[in-house]
Structure formats: C-alpha cells, structure tokens
Amino acid sequence: MTEEPAKTSARDVGLGKKTAEGLATMTPMARQTAAAERDLGGEALFVADLTKRFGRVTAVDKLSYTVPQGSFSAIVGPNGAGKTTALSMISGLLPPSHGSVELFGLDVWRNRSKAQDRIGILPDRVRMFEQLTGAQYLSYVGAVRRVDKEAIIARSEQLLDAFDLRSEANRLVVDYSSGLRKKLALASALIHAPDLLVLDEPFESIDPVSAGTLIEVLNDFVSRGGTVLLSSHSMDLVQRVCDHVAVIMKGELLAEGTVDEVRGDVSLEERFRDLVRGPAVSEGLDWLNISFG
Numbered sequence: 433m434t435e436e437p438a439k440t441s442a443r444d445v446g447l448g449k450k451t452a453e454g455l456a457t458m459t460p461m462a463r464q465t466a467a468a469e470r471d472l473g474g475e476a477l478f479v480a481d482l483t484k485r486f487g488r489v490t491a492v493d494k495l496s497y498t499v500p501q502g503s504f505s506a507i508v509g510p511n512g513a514g515k516t517t518a519l520s521m522i523s524g525l526l527p528p529s530h531g532s533v534e535l536f537g538l539d540v541w542r543n544r545s546k547a548q549d550r551i552g553i554l555p556d557r558v559r560m561f562e563q564l565t566g567a568q569y570l571s572y573v574g575a576v577r578r579v580d581k582e583a584i585i586a587r588s589e590q591l592l593d594a595f596d597l598r599s600e601a602n603r604l605v606v607d608y609s610s611g612l613r614k615k616l617a618l619a620s621a622l623i624h625a626p627d628l629l630v631l632d633e634p635f636e637s638i639d640p641v642s643a644g645t646l647i648e649v650l651n652d653f654v655s656r657g658g659t660v661l662l663s664s665h666s667m668d669l670v671q672r673v674c675d676h677v678a679v680i681m682k683g684e685l686l687a688e689g690t691v692d693e694v695r696g697d698v699s700l701e702e703r704f705r706d707l708v709r710g711p712a713v714s715e716g717l718d719w720l721n722i723s724f725g
C-alpha cells in the first residue's frame with residue numbers, strides 16, 4: 433500500500449544529525465517569539481466536553497480546549513490529574529465516555545484509522561517487541577504504518593542519527609535501558625511523518641543530553657509545520673520549550689493559553705503551584721523526625 437499524498441509541510445520530516453543546530457542557539461524568549469510570529473493557521477486538535485469515567489472515578493471531566501496547528505503545546509497537571517487518560521482519548525487509544533476529539537477537522541472516534549495516520553504517538557506504557565533489534569523495530573513500525581520500503585530505510589537511518597541511537601541499532605530491544613527504549617519509541621512515532629505528535633511524558637527517564645537532542649528534534653518538527661502535544665511534570669522545561677500550555681487537575685481544565693498568558697508575571701512553576709496548591713508537605717509526617725539524641 434502507498435502512503436497518503438502530502439498534506440502539510442510536516443509530511444517530510446527530514447530529520448538529520450545537524451537539523452536543529454540553528455534552533456539550538458535560540459533563547460527561550462526567541463523560541464516563543466518565533467512561535468507567535470508563525471502563521472499557525474487553524475486548529476490541529478479540537479476537544480469538546482471530553483469525559484472519561486472509570487466506574488465511580490471521573491478521570492477527565494468535560495475537557496474542552498484547542499491545540500493550534502504548528503504549536504508546541506503541553507498538558508500539565510499533578511499526579512492523577514487525567515493527563516494520560518486525556519492523551520489516550522485524543523490519540524484514539526481509549527474510547528471516551530462522552531465528548532469528541534477532532535484532529536484537523538476529522539473526528540478521531542468516527543475515523544480512527546485515518547486520524548491515527550496523522551498522529552505519532554508515545555503512549556504511557558510502550559509495549560515493544562523485545563526480540564527485535566532497534567533497527568528492526570523501526571522497520572516494523574514503518575511497515576505497520578504503511579510507509580514504503582525505501583522510505584523506511586532512509587528514515588530509519590535519519591532517525592537513528594537524530595536520536596543518537598546509531599550504536600544501539602543492532603542490539604535487541606530487550607537489552608535496552610528504559611531511556612533507550614523511550615528514544616526508540618519516540619523515533620518510531622515519527623517514522624510515518626505524522627502531522628501531530630502526542631507524547632506522554634517524553635522526557636521521563638531521558639538523560640539531559642538526550643533531552644536536549646529530543647528538544648532539537650521536536651523544534652525541528654514544529655518548524656516544519658508539525659504540531660506537538662506533550663505531557664510533562666517539568667514546568668521549567670515546558671516554560672523553556674513550549675509555546676502553549678493547558679493545566680488540568682482532577683480531570684478539569686484550570687487554565688490554558690500561551691505559556692506567557694498562563695504564567696503571567698511569575699514562572700510557570702509558581703503559577704502551577706498556585707493553581708493546584710495542596711497541603712503542606714510535612715503535615716502529619718512528624719514521625720519522620722530523626723533523633724540524634
């Protein structure tokens with residue numbers, strides 16, 4: 433089978449070792465200015481009244497928001513806020529109890545296969561074929577994503593370089609560390625040149641050097657017209673790297689907008705703490721006092 437015809441400039445994600453060198457020199461402010469100046473066009477994602485109930489637990493509660501096309505967006509929230517559940521429904525992996533998800537005008541839950549062709553997904557728990565090598569795994573995902581053979585070979589080479597996985601390419605996945613697995617999963621999420629990347633905690637388990645590489649790759653993807661939606665617990669990273677953010681807690685949207693709009697005059701971390709403030713950390717933990725007497 434052949435791939436869909438070209439739709440946006442993000443279809444050709446020509447990732448290479450040096451792709452993001454220019455972007456790497458950008459300051460965070462320049463990064464946000466660049467995003468604001470781009471003609472972002474329409475919405476990549478439109479979520480309306482999205483709700484998920486697990487028995488008596490409402491994990492996501494009437495979530496409505498949009499992700500602009502060409503944005504580098506984050507969804508943040510405390511543990512158990514509903515981020516993974518929301519991203520799973522957005523990616524077509526978990527059916528909503530109520531509400532809708534539109535991806536580039538396409539209803540994800542009515543046209544799941546077509547919609548998924550346009551998404552690259554890094555799910556919460558990635559299951560991989562352990563007895564394949566990294567290179568074989570990339571080829572496998574490329575074939576499942578209906579990428580033609582020549583493109584699989586060329587893109588695999590570029591992705592192995594971009595994610596600094598070249599020396600691991602012929603090792604079995606079963607022998608990969610969790611960080612290497614994550615990098616391979618991220619690389620495979622790009623192999624079909626999606627228009628939107630939905631990444632659940634992509635920086636978890638990734639060392640700072642690899643995180644820098646990943647940021648370069650994602651910036652490059654966005655600069656080519658792609659859209660990124662990721663979840664993260666690092667407010668510093670989100671403030672530095674993303675241009676849009678949504679804050680959720682107990683499944684409900686607390687704030688959304690550009691990172692500057694949401695944080696106002698304070699850091700995103702401070703704003704986040706204000707929004708989701710919990711009980712004082714040491715309350716009720718007096719028994720942890722260490723006695724030196």
Ligand SMILES: Nc1ncnc2c1ncn2[C@@H]1O[C@H](COP(=O)(O)OP(=O)(O)OP(=O)(O)O)[C@@H](O)[C@H]1O
Nearest residue numbers: 486489490491509510511512513514515516517518
């Ligand atoms: N399959 C499930 N069955 C029952 N409850 C679930 C299930 N999946 C998630 N939940 C509950 O839904 C709520 C949201 O969970 P979710 O994993 O989406 O949060 P999260 O924001 O991704 O959390 P974290 O930051 O800790 O990863 C939690 O209360 C969780 O216990």
